[in-house]
Amino acid sequence: MPVSPADRTVSRPGADGPLLSVRDVTVRFSGITALDGVSFDVRKGQIAGLIGPNGAGKTTLFNCLSRLYGYSQGSIRFDGQALEGVPRHGIARLGIARTFQNLALFSTMSVLDNIKVGRHARTRKGFLANALRLPGVGAEEADSSRRAAELVRFLGLEAVADRRVADLPFGTRKRVELGRALASEPTLLLLDEPAAGLNHEEVGALGSLIRSIRDQFRLTVLLVEHHMGLVMSVSDQVVALNFGRKIAEGTPQEVRNHPDVIQAYLGTQG
Incomplete structure (x- = not known):
């Protein structure tokens, strides 16, 4: 696509080290811990899914990546640069773009x-x-x-x-x-609940679109999503949160079968 910088090359997932590195990030609101020492990496060229029940801390983490929220401890590095020193208005220029769970468009x-x-x-x-x-x-x-x-x-x-x-x-x-x-022209695209409000047919088309975006624009995708079918079908890596803590990380199959993930979603390990 001519919209992408011409000199960008596609990186195979996991080939070139982490584009995004989250280390021990903790966020507290008036005594409530929204994120508790969360750590994970997203490598260049990956589609990574961030899952968890309501209140798990997924959108809080997205807001930290966008610099909408600060964090009381830990660090986030994007392409080797610490985000703590980047102002909110500098995030897009740095190469991070996002969508929102509740649409933020100019309606007129x-x-x-x-x-x-x-x-x-x-x-x-x-x-x-x-x-x-x-x-x-x-x-x-x-x-x-x-x-x-x-x-x-x-x-x-x-x-x-x-x-x-x-x-x-x-x-x-x-x-x-x-x-x-x-x-x-982001290097990292953050998708916050992209399937919310879509019908079954639209969700199916969205999965194909996310993969096309990764491949044609040669970027990395991190998505927060409740639609497990979508996450598991498009993601190279999945990170699961519950009550602000990471409970599992790995391939879609590994995370789907992890007992802590089953417990978080179904309330049972059977």
Whole structure:
């Protein structure tokens, strides 16, 4: 895909060391421990699933990766760089993009314009340059429009590109938010409950889309998801949390059969 940097190469899962390294991360809210010493790695080129019952700490961890939350101890490193020193507004430019469990779109803007918003992290001309229409602004805007249009085609949104997001079905809006995240050209894509609100057919298509995104855009994916069929079918690695602690990590088959995971989901080890 021309949207991706041309010099990116696909890494086989596990080939080049961790892109994301989470070490002993602990988060507390007014005496409640939301994450308790969580550690795991995600390697370049992987699709990794983060699972657990409600309240396990999955979205809290995503919010730490996005710098929306701080943590009382531990460290998170992205491509070797500690995230603790990165401001919130610098996360997208660093190469991390995310979607949200509850859609965060501009409802009165068109599909195309929502996706173009994601290009902000890759533009260089500031407010003053745009206001004064200084040299280079027009070329940068044209590039953003071209790249957004490519994503519209990739996601099958051509028929609704000029429609307001508020007028579209929920599943379509999910794809718009995904397009906006991809527009920032991330190295790591965080998907927060991408299957929530989708019907069976849409979930099946989503699995294929996630794999296509990983392969065509040559990026790494970490997804939080309750839909076990989706997680187990697309993930190279799965990390399971419960009550803020990691209880299992491994291949989908290993995690599915882990007694602590069975206990967490079914309340029984039988």
